[in-house]
Amino acid sequence: MATINDVCKAAGVSKATVSRVLNNSPQVKEVTRNAVLSVMKELGYQPNTLAQALATNTSNSIGLVLPEFQSNYFGSVLHHAGQAALKAGKKLLVIRSKNSAEGERESVETIANQRCDAILLYSRHLSESELVELQQKIAQPLVILNRQLSAESLSSFGLEQTQLATLAMDHLLQLGHKKIACITSPLNSETGRLRLEAYKHQLNAANVSVNKHWIVEGDNSLEGGYKGAQILLQTSEKFSAIFACNDDMAIGAIRALHDHGLRVPQDVSVIGIDNEPAAAYAIPSLSTVSLPIVRLTQDATALALAQANKQGHLISHQSYHGELVARESTQDIRVRSQDI
């Protein structure tokens, strides 16, 4: 590979001049700059970005910590964070955390150590005070995804989890359902706990007592939804609807009902949360709550980029609402009665 000395020789300039060209210094004449760049291109010269990063104290990249990669949901986060970084001329350094508080902390410290200029953390487990403590330990600004926080030292971009779950529950209640089962998201996460609380709260508000046999903990996967519905089907009491706390579990649950000889929505209504692409193409198509995950990711990445560029150390706390998307998998219980 060509070295900086090869470039100097071929362009007939000093090392200092080449360095100024690389750093976009205004001290270089346009004609010299063009000559040097043209020689670099010709020789296939690649500047040593590590050395550059040391000199300018910037890595030109931002870090993203995600708990998993394997789902449409995280694929979307990754895609839109990557696009925003690309547009801003930054690299995106991605790392997967272990699904625990300690895992989140370790991953942030690891990626901070790689010298990225700002860090986006999709957090499920660390408490607000632990996140504040983590921010104190690292030099880069920390932007938290998926949490609603209020700390003054870091930013957060979260979803209104209670509002999302309430929308789904109110849809079922308005359709006349009272016997509503729930397949939860993992309850070691704030998301899981808040959605389950909203389920109970809306039942109570409708004067319906909570039946603990109708609550099964899931893992957000298709298989988890399938198994969750199988467990619910073993209870002696019949339910008329399932609130699955994400779309994959809802689709898995519908398949389990189908295998059990029950029709959706004629026998059981099912609703999810996410509005993932598959929801619209499933048979029956899935009623769900759409999340503005694209906008949330774009906003959070924009803030991280602004902080990476040292455009002030602005702290921002945003939270986003979902919208009901009613499709074929839910139906008024009175229609069902006539049907039978």
Added chain:
Amino acid sequence: MATINDVCKAAGVSKATVSRVLNNSPQVKEVTRNAVLSVMKELGYQPNTLAQALATNTSNSIGLVLPEFQSNYFGSVLHHAGQAALKAGKKLLVIRSKNSAEGERESVETIANQRCDAILLYSRHLSESELVELQQKIAQPLVILNRQLSAESLSSFGLEQTQLATLAMDHLLQLGHKKIACITSPLNSETGRLRLEAYKHQLNAANVSVNKHWIVEGDNSLEGGYKGAQILLQTSEKFSAIFACNDDMAIGAIRALHDHGLRVPQDVSVIGIDNEPAAAYAIPSLSTVSLPIVRLTQDATALALAQANKQGHLISHQSYHGELVARESTQDIRVRSQDI
């Protein structure tokens, strides 16, 4: 944040000693090493990995270039490459390429410039000779995913595309189908072209003429499959089966047939390729060809890691077979005739 000077002062050792500890030099006594590490931990000292990388000429990370992030398929590649890197104590630097030959080249050069120790490129567009040329331009070993190559200067881990598509077509032909339509993958990719060729080849081998109205180009998405089937349904000639070149398009096509009042598999059989998780939970469940993408990714990442660790500059070319997974979406055409 604590500096190396703070560590020296607190541990009562020289900078050179701290540096030796950081580089795992055997010249440091065990008791001194432990004392220095304990001080580092206490002070929360983070070594400057960029400076370390410059000194040791290794970045301790490998690069991965993918054409997209938003699908279960690429989520799986990302997940398993990340896991393998993590186990080996390496970071995974991920970048998305533009979906073109130029995009692939640019992304590899960008990530090479970040000083990772080996680069995995999921390639769709660059020719073998262009890939060889690219390898010559960069210092790191290049490992190509998704292609079957034979060059001596780089490694490749590909799928037997012809075998995969032949399995799917033979399944339909053995079920008595002759009027088989095809929704292709994008034809600007080798994968797309090879799968379409296998479709035509198997029809010819079965003495069935190819009907050009029954070939529609898709884009590998649910929506692409839905629209592709809509176009096929507008042709005057009736087909009895659809070979969709991936699962998402197959699921989209099944929904389009459903919306058109056609039953799968009673009226039309549909098969995909991928065996993505959703295939097993769809209604009807999807017949497909499973790909050993996990093993392929693990093998390719293991080779990249070995090369990054300078364990020889081994070149390897591997290609992987798929397996038929017959489920509910395909049915013998003679059963259908009796049914009607």
